[in-house]
Amino acid sequence: MKSTKQVRFAAFLASAAGACLAIAASPALSESRVEIVQEQAPHASSASTNPLDQALAAASGEGRDAGARRQPDVLFIAIDDLNDWIDTLDGPATIRTPNITALANRGMLFTRAFAPGTSCTPSRTAILTGMSPFNSGLYSHNVDWRVREGVSDKPTLPRYFRENGYATYGSGKLFHAHTYGYLGVTGQPDPNAWDGYFPSLDRQLPDQIVPAAGRYPGSAAAGHGRGTNQFDFAPVVVRNGAMGDEQVADYVMEQLETPRSEPSFIAAGIFRPHLPWYAPERFFDMYPIDDIELPPWRVDDLDDVPALAPYGFEPGIGADAMNWVLEDNRTLRWRQAIQGYMASASYADYVVGELLASLERSGRADNTIIVLWSDHGYHLGEKSRFGKMTLWERTAHVPFIIVAPGVTTPGSRSDQAVSLQSIYATLAELAGLERPAHIDGQSLVPLLRNPDMEWDEMPITVHTYGNYAVRDDRYRYIIYADGSEELYDMATDPNEWTNLASDPAMETVLRRLRAAIPEDQAEPQEGEGDARAPEDALRG
Ligand SMILES: [Ca+2]
Numbered sequence: 001m002k003s004t005k006q007v008r009f010a011a012f013l014a015s016a017a018g019a020c021l022a023i024a025a026s027p028a029l030s031e032s033r034v035e036i037v038q039e040q041a042p043h044a045s046s047a048s049t050n051p052l053d054q055a056l057a058a059a060s061g062e063g064r065d066a067g068a069r070r071q072p073d074v075l076f077i078a079i080d081d082l083n084d085w086i087d088t089l090d091g092p093a094t095i096r097t098p099n100i101t102a103l104a105n106r107g108m109l110f111t112r113a114f115a116p117g118t119s120c121t122p123s124r125t126a127i128l129t130g131m132s133p134f135n136s137g138l139y140s141h142n143v144d145w146r147v148r149e150g151v152s153d154k155p156t157l158p159r160y161f162r163e164n165g166y167a168t169y170g171s172g173k174l175f176h177a178h179t180y181g182y183l184g185v186t187g188q189p190d191p192n193a194w195d196g197y198f199p200s201l202d203r204q205l206p207d208q209i210v211p212a213a214g215r216y217p218g219s220a221a222a223g224h225g226r227g228t229n230q231f232d233f234a235p236v237v238v239r240n241g242a243m244g245d246e247q248v249a250d251y252v253m254e255q256l257e258t259p260r261s262e263p264s265f266i267a268a269g270i271f272r273p274h275l276p277w278y279a280p281e282r283f284f285d286m287y288p289i290d291d292i293e294l295p296p297w298r299v300d301d302l303d304d305v306p307a308l309a310p311y312g313f314e315p316g317i318g319a320d321a322m323n324w325v326l327e328d329n330r331t332l333r334w335r336q337a338i339q340g341y342m343a344s345a346s347y348a349d350y351v352v353g354e355l356l357a358s359l360e361r362s363g364r365a366d367n368t369i370i371v372l373w374s375d376h377g378y379h380l381g382e383k384s385r386f387g388k389m390t391l392w393e394r395t396a397h398v399p400f401i402i403v404a405p406g407v408t409t410p411g412s413r414s415d416q417a418v419s420l421q422s423i424y425a426t427l428a429e430l431a432g433l434e435r436p437a438h439i440d441g442q443s444l445v446p447l448l449r450n451p452d453m454e455w456d457e458m459p460i461t462v463h464t465y466g467n468y469a470v471r472d473d474r475y476r477y478i479i480y481a482d483g484s485e486e487l488y489d490m491a492t493d494p495n496e497w498t499n500l501a502s503d504p505a506m507e508t509v510l511r512r513l514r515a516a517i518p519e520d521q522a523e524p525q526e527g528e529g530d531a532r533a534p535e536d537a538l539r540g
């Protein structure tokens, strides 16, 4: 007999494939949207269950004049490569992120949120197009949603808001982009999604500040054959505001504080703590090198995982970087690298604080939905690697916060397993917009209202075609393209030391988790080829 979860997942897949429209917008939502479009006037009633109505009802006591009753604004904050070491979550170490914690205290913190993909491109593509990788066929780092048939013609999340009357402004890395190399600073923007963008509609990242001399600029690991200081970490002496992320924040703050008659969707893509770990000196000073603690690590940890797990992906950064870190036969380099990551993450948190202060100055915080997420996590030596592109917890588990005035309760948290794939559907519902037919993911609005409700989602994370992880509230299950498997009991083994996939006692658990793997998987994008080839991963 299929469990409720399996049945729901089957329906979800069928819908996503266009075979049925069972999860299209509810009649209640469609009706309320008609009201908004036709009336542009007060319509909220205290009995309504529509989140927009409730948000409006909860808006300032100024009552029903024009400023207070429009649709909620959205502040959308994407952070790059931020893992669960932050003090807001219960990770293995403590990166101080007071502004992210303060944001969590204003709404709902998801303590078990998981990314749809394990590197920037597939994860951001899934979140912003609304389509799961196994429905879009965009699985790996070497993909481009803008040329993918069946994806490029669908409205991305910001574009959908723009098409529905929102003023949309953005800056920084929202879709994939990089400070060097593959796709570069322009990345994969959607020029049709925005009324304005900094640096420009076809370039996502501003110039970045690089120290005159990094710490290890000549190392093999630093360049990965590119000579770009990719894997390097050092403080930067720089005036306030000069770093790329602060340039991004300046533009976003200007937009936040510009009065508008229409509702706004304003997005900031913060690049740190993405490599290279260059951040202003004061953030390095927060973490004295002698105080840096190493994460839990066992030299024999990978003895019980499939061959594809440790070396199949991203060999140029993950394992090679770890080998280079360990070359000094002591832990100094390792601690220096961690210090660089922690400093970069606290710097990103500082930028978040700037944005939130600006929102307060705008006077519209009471009617602004805030969502903050990271595109995936990051290994800092766990599983003998630096980097992402694995299907383990450290890569898949991410910070995720939603503040929705009138919907979320300040200081609430959910320990239910959820996916960032839900962001598109959730924001659409919170804004009173109809759910687009093409998107996957469950709207989290019921959970935002009631943190204690049962939530039977099983988030799926992909890394290249045919490799999947499934998470429930307790277990992490991984299956690779060759059929090899891993299973971890996260309640008793949070470091994923012991692979239980061959334990006969786990057969019931395995059957349940295997059933969540999608049977129909879209073919990978043409040109992606064998996404497991090392040369493909190296292009990340
Ligand atoms: Ca990333």
Ligand SMILES: [Ca+2]
Pocket: 300, 301, 302, 303, 304, 305, 496, 497, 498, 499
């Ligand atoms: Ca192990």
